[in-house]
Amino acid sequence: MIPPVNQNQYEPSISPPLERWLKRLLSRPWFLDVSLADMYGKCGRLEDALSLFYQIPRVSSVPWNTLIACHGLHGHGEKAMMLFRKMLDEGVKPDHITFVTLLSACSHSGLVTEGQWLFELMQREYNIAPSLKHYGCMVDLFGRAGQLETAFNFIKAMPVQPDASIWGALLGACRVHGDVDLGKVASEHLFEVEPEHVGYHVLLSNMYASAGKWEGVDEIRGKGLRKTPGWSSMEVNNRVEVFYTGNQTHPMYEEIHKELRLLHEKMKMIGYVPDHRFVLQDVEDDEKEHILMSHSERLAIAFALVTTPPKTRIQIFKNLRVCSDCHSVTKFMSRITEREIVVRDSNRFHHFKDGVCSCGDYW
Template sequence: MPSSALPRGLHAVLVTSGHLRHLDPHIQLPPLLLVNSLIAAFSRAALPRLAVPLLRRLLAGSYPLRPDAFTFPPLVRAAPSPASAAQIHACTLRLGLLHPNVFVSGSLVHAYLRFGQFAAAYRVFDEMPERDVAAWNAMVSGLCRLGMLEEARRVFDAMALRDLVTWNSIISGYEQGGKVATAVELFRGMRNTGVSPDVLTLVSLASADSHLGALQQGMRMHALAVKTGLYLDLYIGTCLIDLYAKCGKLTEATLLFEQMDRRTAGPWNAIIAGLGVHGHGVKALSLFSQMRQEGIKPDHVTFVSLLAACSHAGLVDQGQSFFDMMQTAYGILPIAKHYACMVDMLGRAGQLDEAFKFIQGMPIKPDSAVWGALLGACRIHGNVEMGKVASQNPFELDPENVGYYVLMSNMYAKVGKWDGVDEVRSLVRQQNLQKTPGWSSIEVKRAVTVFYSGTQTETHPQNEDIQMELRHLLAKMKSLGYVPDYSFVLQDVEEDEKEQILNNHSERLAIAYGIISTPPRSPLNIYKNLRVCGDCHNATKYISKITEREIIVRDSNRFHHFKDGKCSCGDFW
């Protein structure tokens, strides 16, 4: 048997098992290849403590061998700390192996970025005399993981050759970084270059489309998955269920679920979550019963979806029962997400004291999401005193999350305590935080248009028509009994200005644009990044009656289906 016929993986197996001595003596194996294979095997098994001594023996001359370019990449990939990566880096420099070999340099770039050492990674990358696509990809993917999207984009734009890994890295980076519109735009660029997508591409695209509420784009992605045969992938199918549910097409999501292989928890979790955000808590619970009957074991995600569904539907008793069931029947220990769902459920139902006691009795330290759920409930029910107590914890645990400051500021504004508003805004300024702007999007004729709250719509080509439609709607609403709720105006201004501010909230701009851009009585789908305010919720009920349209609004918490002057949430959200 020639040495070339012996797989490299077998070398490591033979060495580690102690059977090397039983090999046919006529088989000539390069000794360094054996040592490198053993180092690689230990590194892949996350056992660098066994691989490092071998390297030391090579360097000390214990073997009549010298490390080569294949010795170091496995060690770099398994490096447990930035210091160990730097030590290997120094070793490759001393041996003159770094710059001549892209494998060594590329692995160091990847390792440094894994530890967040951007400057060190860029220095290695910049000094490479030649860079293959793997080295470029290491930079792009590493920067995306660090959230350094602008830097990643500069590297991406400088690449002469991009492969599927490149495109997946940049698309996924923008999608996970919240820049979903850019992710969709990049996908179009990828298709124009002739690169075919894979499962990772379509999963990122499905998530981006679902965040934007871009149903038509999502349907084209679905068609592409069918065309390429990727729709059979379980993960893609689960993402498509999530996509259709988040785009307001719960019937389509349910049909897709019924056609899928449902032997794992993933598809069940997706449809239960979809039913929950649409307010169909009872249906979600019924589906969970069916899941158990079919012998599918629920996981921790299942119970997050169930508890959220109970929260959106006000099913407090059932939610508490599921919280107990996950521990007693399935041995699933609650994590922070489960506790946050419980606090949210109790808080939405107005049981603020019970929610506070629940937090005090938690066996784990409450995180910012748990306290944030209580703070949000205090905002809904106007409990400023408890809101003050709840706000101190998320401010300390997650001081850079401006959303908690906004909740507290809004709570003060709702009850007219403008000194409190000024105090919170001063804290925001001191920490150089930026409030997340409220926006709403609507897809008309395959194009997604985004509107921001305020009167700054002058740049929109149909601004005059939008403002005229808003004025007409306001007059008709008032004739039917609508009275603006100025408690949702978060500025201390005169009352005539307050009406104008409310009438130019982003969801109303999107609704007006949809009315003038689509046939009469056709449904409108609006997607809002923040929670819909109480006045806009009330106004949209009037608009649905005036225009005889179904208006579906998805905000940061749930779906609202407005029709004939009523909302599917029953004013509970």
């Protein structure tokens, strides 16, 4: 005889205390508001996130952490620090997440002294032991500021074993600042920890390419690794358009390319000089300029220019870090077209307007 089925054994069990906590949590609108504020910030609508923040009860660190992180994502490190001071003034105790968001905000704004102060403060005043995330933020902080030896010495002095994110942050900084020798050291440690990560091999290859060390590039490419293709997306008329670097299959490619050629002519007239360091192929200068012009964010911006009304705000999402040449080009484009152009790359938001970027050319 088949025993009767006990339905309860197949249903998820929630302890009474947890059930009561969940009911209280889900009945509190502030939790939803915090999530909405986080969404607004990550979608480029920082003003909406800020407006919602001031409608939320701010008695815990959660809403503060959210808004500090949003400001860091947009490169507003000093405003993130102001929020932290206001948080303390209102008697809210910071936690380990607070300091991760603050250190990240300092890193993206070049606030090295403030970042060092925060790293010491969290240990001295709040007894928070640094995690790998905190250490990673510090390496990133020093690295972005060009203090590569300081970053390297910081890693060597860490009381815990560095993981791939730590060495990856140093390698990324070496690529940006052109320190091939230290970058090679970082990559050796990195590949001991995570030898199969394609992105790190590509980062090393890009560093070699920028330095003109093509033998190093060939060695890495000989491993047959497939890099992540660069793409940018944007929404126009409730439709998401995606553009891949170098792709010519878009139905409006001819119009897009024509717009780009016109813009490049205008940019050169007011001082634009292509930066060929960001072409990762060993080709002639004319071909390098053509490759730069086909970067995904430029295709997306040109598409927006020919499909949206004049002076309409343009917002682009990009899966990789924006290169320095595209950053310069987007500043010129915002000036020529009198448009605000917002680009969210893999690191942060860039707000371009009247030929200036909100990052102050620091990212």
